[in-house]
Each structure stands twice: as structure tokens, then as C-alpha cells.
Amino acid sequence: MLASTESNAPSPSRDCLAHRFGNAADGPGRVRCYGSDLTDAEWQVIRPLLSVPAWFQGRGGRLEGYCHRxxxxxxxxxxxxGVKWVNLPVDFPPYRRVHAFARRWQVTGLLAEFHDRLRDRVREKEGRAVDPTAAIVDSQLLRAxxxxxxxxxxxxxxxxxAGRKRHLAVDCLGLVLVVTVTAASVQDRDAAVPLLERLRRCYFSVRLVWADGGYAGRFVDWAAQKLRLTLDIVRRSDDTTGFVVLPRRWVVERTRSWLMRSRRLARDVETLPAMHEAMVLWSMTMLMGGRLAGRRTGAFSRPAPRAR
Structure with a gap:
């Protein structure tokens, strides 16, 4: 959590640790003019959830020269x-510094921690327990x-x-629990083995998982014996034609549509699969931050379809 120590009363938009105790205050301010910029309400929500940098705790490192916000x-x-890092507008810090910041958060686990804190807040706001008890899994094919x-x-x-697959495990609200990126040639059942193992390791409270017919077969018995997970296959009937909302499966399909609103995720352009997984988490932090701040983005404002 951010420290509560006060310094020279900065403005609400310039109150990060790098401004108050680092070197960011030496640089010029930036006028926020893009739709992706954090609003003041969003910043007030996520600021207490950011991790304290090592230099602030006396664990070494150089004072940061750019505002966290x-x-x-x-x-x-x-x-x-969906732009290249090198094509960042000039009113942002140099792209190498921004990329290094994003990469450091991904490697050190700060991004996953930040994402999980936001998800916990959203679940609490929706009247849910912090620890989920059920999940829905599915995959999404992307051109490379x-x-x-x-x-x-x-x-x-x-x-x-030709490309990659994005394998997702989400909770009943559609919030991402685990994401894994594999080659498109990997079968869903094969990719689900490390996906569910990671889900079980991180969320031991999950007992029930819904999935489509691609995960049926011996994999259901394996999940029950090895992971003690009940895998419920939601099948589409053979006589069904056209679009039909299937119970539980629509939740993860809605999450897939949320992610496709981020142009960086509409096609796989990340050299490292781990960086693509990080982009999924960044996209979800944008959605959850807006929801907590009361900015009803299109992804959260549309009513969810009813399962039949």
C-alpha cells in the first residue's frame, strides 16, 4: 500500500511517490487528452493499490524520474x-522507459498483484466473497x-x-483468474492441464469448473482425481441452429469480447507469450478500475444475457 507520509501538498493528479519523494516533480506536467488516460476518480481508486517501490523502502534503486500515473x-x-511502443506520443516518457516499466511489473509479479487487488475490490463491490468457488474456462484463437x-x-x-491461443479461466463475474498463451496447434485439453493446475494452486477455494465440449473425455476424470475439481461440461445440442446463449459459457465468452476491445489484444503481436498474458491483465485492470470509479464503460454497462 502507498505510504501515508505527507510532503509538500501536491495536486491530486501529481500525488504519486515519484512526485512527492522522487524526481518526477522536476519534469513538466502532462495534459491528459486521451480516452485511455486515468481519470481523477480512477486514480484515487487505484493509487492505494499500487506497490511501494524498492527505493522508497530503502532497498536500493534510483529515485524515479517519471510520474507513476x-x-x-x-x-x-x-x-x-494497439500501437508499437516506439510510436508512443511525445507527451509520454521515452518509450524505452515505459516498456521497461511494463516489463519489470510483468517479471516481478507486481502486475499480477495489482490486477488481483482490483479484482478483489470488484468482487466485494458486487457482494461476492473475495475467494471464488467456481470458474469457467475457454480458449480464443488469435492470428499471429x-x-x-x-x-x-x-x-x-x-x-x-496460424497463430496462438489465449486460454482463460474466469470467475462467475467474468473477471480473469488465470491466463495462459500457447501455440494454436496445442489442443484445449492439453493446454487446460497447466491452466487448471495453476488455477488450483492460486485459488484453492475453486471446486467447480464449467467448460465446453472440447474439454470432455478423460480430462474430466483427470481433473477430479488429480486436482479434486468437478469439471462440468456444458454442451451445445446437435439440433441447435444459430446463436444460442449457453448456461455459464456466456460468461467467459463475454470476457473474450471485453479483451477484444483492446486493440493490442485483437491480434497477437507480442514476441513473448508471457508479455501477451501481461497485456490481458493490463486490459482487465483498465476495465476494473473504470468500474470501481463509476465510469461505466461499454464492457460493463451492457446487461448480461440470461442463461436458459
Whole structure:
């Protein structure tokens, strides 16, 4: 949590630790003009959830020279608009510093911690317990950009697409619990093994998992025996035609549509699969921060379809 120590009464938009105790106050201020920028209400919500940097706790490191809020705005701009890091507008810090900031948060686990804190707040606001007891899993196929290494991409013979798959485990509100990125050639059942193992390790309270027919078969018995998870297969009937809302499965499908609103996630352009997973978490922090601050984005404002 951020420290409560007061300094020279900064404005609410310039009250991060880098401004109050670092070197960020030496630089010029930035006018917020993009739709992806944090509003003052969002900043007040997420500011107490940010981790304290090592230099502030006397654990070494150089005092930061750029405002934490500005760097968050820069990362959000990349995620929301899908631009290259090098094409960041000039009113943001140098792109190398912004990329290093995002990469450091991904490697050290600060991003996952920040994401989980926001998810816990959203669950509490919706009247849910912090620890989920059920989850829904599904995969999403993405076309790969030309820069994606062949070692981490593959060919999906069913959909005739070369790229990667994004495997998601979400709670009953559609909030991401676990995300894993694999080559498109990896079958859903094979990718679900490390996905559910990680889900079980991080959320021991989860007992029930809903999935589609692609996860049926011996995998159901494996999940019950090895992980003590009840895997409930929600099948689509053979005589069904057109679009039909399937119980529970619509939750993760809605989450997939939320992620596709972030242009950085509409196609896989990340060289490292781990960085794509981080982009998913960044996208969800934008959605959850807006929801907690009362900014009803399109992703959360539309009514959810009713399961039949």
C-alpha cells in the first residue's frame, strides 16, 4: 500500500511517490487528452493499490524520474490503441522507459498483484466473497503477426489459422483468474492441464469448473482425481441452429469480447507469450478500475444475457 507520509501538498493528479519523494516533480506536467488516460476518480481508486517501490523502502534503486500515473497512462495507451511502443506520443516518457516499466511489473509479479487487488475490490463491490468457488474456462484463437517466433506459434487445422491461443479461466463475474498463451496447434485439453493446475494452486477455494465440449473425455476424470475439481461440461445440442446463449459459457465468452476491445489484444503481436498474458491483465485492470470509479464503460454497462 502507498505510504501515508505527507510532503509538500501536491495536486491530486501529481500525488504519486515519484512526485512527492522522487524526481518526477522536476519534469513538466502532462495534459491528459486521451480516452485511455486515468481519470481523477480512477486514480484515487487505484493509487492505494499500487506497490511501494524498492527505493522508497530503502532497498536500493534510483529515485524515479517519471510520474507513476503518467507511466500507467502510457501503458494503457499502448493496450487500448494497439500501437508499437516506439510510436508512443511525445507527451509520454521515452518509450524505452515505459516498456521497461511494463516489463519489470510483468517479471516481478507486481502486475499480477495489482490486477488481483482490483479484482478483489470488484468482487466485494458486487457482494461476492473475495475467494471464488467456481470458474469457467475457454480458449480464443488469435492470428499471429509476422514478428511472432515459429517456436511459440502454430497452425490450427480446424479453423485454418496460424497463430496462438489465449486460454482463460474466469470467475462467475467474468473477471480473469488465470491466463495462459500457447501455440494454436496445442489442443484445449492439453493446454487446460497447466491452466487448471495453476488455477488450483492460486485459488484453492475453486471446486467447480464449467467448460465446453472440447474439454470432455478423460480430462474430466483427470481433473477430479488429480486436482479434486468437478469439471462440468456444458454442451451445445446437435439440433441447435444459430446463436444460442449457453448456461455459464456466456460468461467467459463475454470476457473474450471485453479483451477484444483492446486493440493490442485483437491480434497477437507480442514476441513473448508471457508479455501477451501481461497485456490481458493490463486490459482487465483498465476495465476494473473504470468500474470501481463509476465510469461505466461499454464492457460493463451492457446487461448480461440470461442463461436458459
Amino acid at each position: 503518467v507511466k500507467l497512462d502510457a501503458v494503457r495507451y499502448v493496450v487500448d490503441n 503477426a509476422a514478428n511472432i517466433p515459429k517456436q511459440t506459434s502454430g497452425w490450427d487445422g480446424g479453423k485454418k489459422v
